[in-house]
Amino acid sequence: MAHKHQHIHANSGDSKVAFAVALNLALTIAQIIGGIVAGSLSLIADALHNLSDAIALIIAFAARKIARRPADGRMTFGYDRIEAVAALINYTTLIVVGFYLLYEAVLRFITPSEVTGWIIVFVAGIALAIDLATAALTYRLSKSSINIRAAFLHNLADALGSVAVILAGTLVILFGWHWVDPLTTLLIAGYILWQSATEMPKVIRILMLGSPPHLDIQEVITALEQTPGVISVHHIHLWMMGEHDTALDAHVVHDAQADPGALRQTIKQQLSAKFGVGHSTLELEKPQDCCPDTNQIGHRRHSVQQ
Known part of the structure; x- marks a missing residue:
């Protein structure tokens, strides 16, 4: 089954992201001031979360700019993966914030303090309106960027x-x-940690050159081996070059009657149409010229002699 994705278009939505950053920074300042005046830890906790969201949006904004740069001699695959790096930074920061809030909430349970309820309600009401506005600004962009999607989910949180x-x-x-108040802080911290733990594996999968979660590599192998003219395949690597770009390379053993050029083109078209693989590199081999290492997935690692 082919998989269609929405790609990031140059300069698309930059003004919305910039405006969302400004809103979140203004909200953070207002919440910190309100939390200090009211003595509310939960309000300060929400402010820290909003600050992390603003920072996440700033990082995502910069990553979007860098990701548009074309491939060059230093980065031959291009710069798309910078968005995954930015997302990893954002989630790591959120985890640190979450644990800090847990620590502060436990201390507040041990040493309670008075809070001014009406200030909390007033400032949090403003925060709710800005959170919803920011979520609305980033909703459409969240469909095409792992960073903006993370920021969108953060704003809903x-x-x-x-x-x-x-x-x-x-x-x-x-x-x-x-x-x-400290109980609410615990709940906010718990949600932050849960959200980060849920999303981070997706980012790590991209950085570790993992295969796309929606593709079954055995299904890909079966489709390749059922292609007329193909005897077997080995040394298959299937990975995500970026959030939306899937790549594959493989050694293909073909029979003597097959035209290598036509077979290569047939396989590439099949990979693109059925599995959404946009970049494929195929090495065609005759049975008598097949390489000795025929691991089907990946290749055998050779130790370096000292």
């Missing part, structure tokens, strides 16, 4: 966090339940 903070402030006003 922020919106949920703002709802939780509003609830905490309301309970403080109505019932004087100050313990709800």
